[in-house]
Amino acid sequence: MAQNEKKSVMYSALEVAEICGVVNQTAINWIKKNSLKAFKTPGGQFRVSPDDLAHFMKERNMEIPVSVLSECEDSRFLPRSLLIVDDDRGLNSVVAKYLSKNFSDIEVYQAFDGFEAGSLMTEKHPGCIILDLDLPGIDGFDLCRRINETEKFGKPVIIVVTALETENLEEKVASYGVNNFMRKPLDLVSLVNMIKSIFE
Structure with missing residues (x-):
């Protein structure tokens, strides 16, 4: 699927925490330390792309859920x-x-x-x-x-x-x-x- 056809799914820090099995503050700390790439919304909330989350989880040998993999644009995560x-x-x-x-x-x-x-x-x-x-x-x-x-x-x-x-x-x-x-x-x-x- 072409990149512009992909649904623009983004995860909040809380969703990242739930996916990774940690508390919300741990996910926020990852983001603040630049371990996990994210951007801030105009309202000051963190958002993480499926590809960035998958890269982060892969580097740490964490099992990446199919729900995240299916949203990734990078074919290396197939x-x-x-x-x-x-x-x-x-x-x-x-x-x-x-x-x-x-x-x-x-x-x-x-x-x-x-x-x-x-x-x-x-x-x-x-x-x-x-x-x-x-x-x-x-x-x-x-x-x-x-x-x-x-x-x-x-x-x-x-x-x-x-x-x-x-x-x-x-x-x-x-x-x-x-x-x-x-x-x-x-x-x-x-x-x-x-x-x-x-x-x-």
Whole structure:
């Protein structure tokens, strides 16, 4: 998602304290000592961006909640995992093996239907989803919209893959917030490069 499309979420010192599991004064002290980057509102209140909070927490080996990660613009904070959603079991497995071989530090999950995909997205919060639009019993376009509109999946980056020949297909998925698009048959080298650009 482009920076100007990102929701401008900012955290108060109290919210920072709650996220980090400390008292409010501790968060204020972090800010006053310039350990945690923040700015002041015209009313004198501190505000911290999701990226600055994530940087701060990462430096201190604190677990960063998915709710914070999903608001970050810096792709380095994407969970190092991806989910392949395709009902073609053979292709799904080939892609999974190829990506596991090329990305030893990224966890690869597989789903073969929409129900399985929903469960894994909710439980694992993958940073990236490779999504076949033509899934049985599911509207792939609607799924793209729901993934991008709800917080519960952690706002992963979606790569749509499809064999559909519908006119203006790429523009249609872009209207649902998906800017990564590939047609089948898949070029696995191009897919690897796309994933590299997403995570790096």
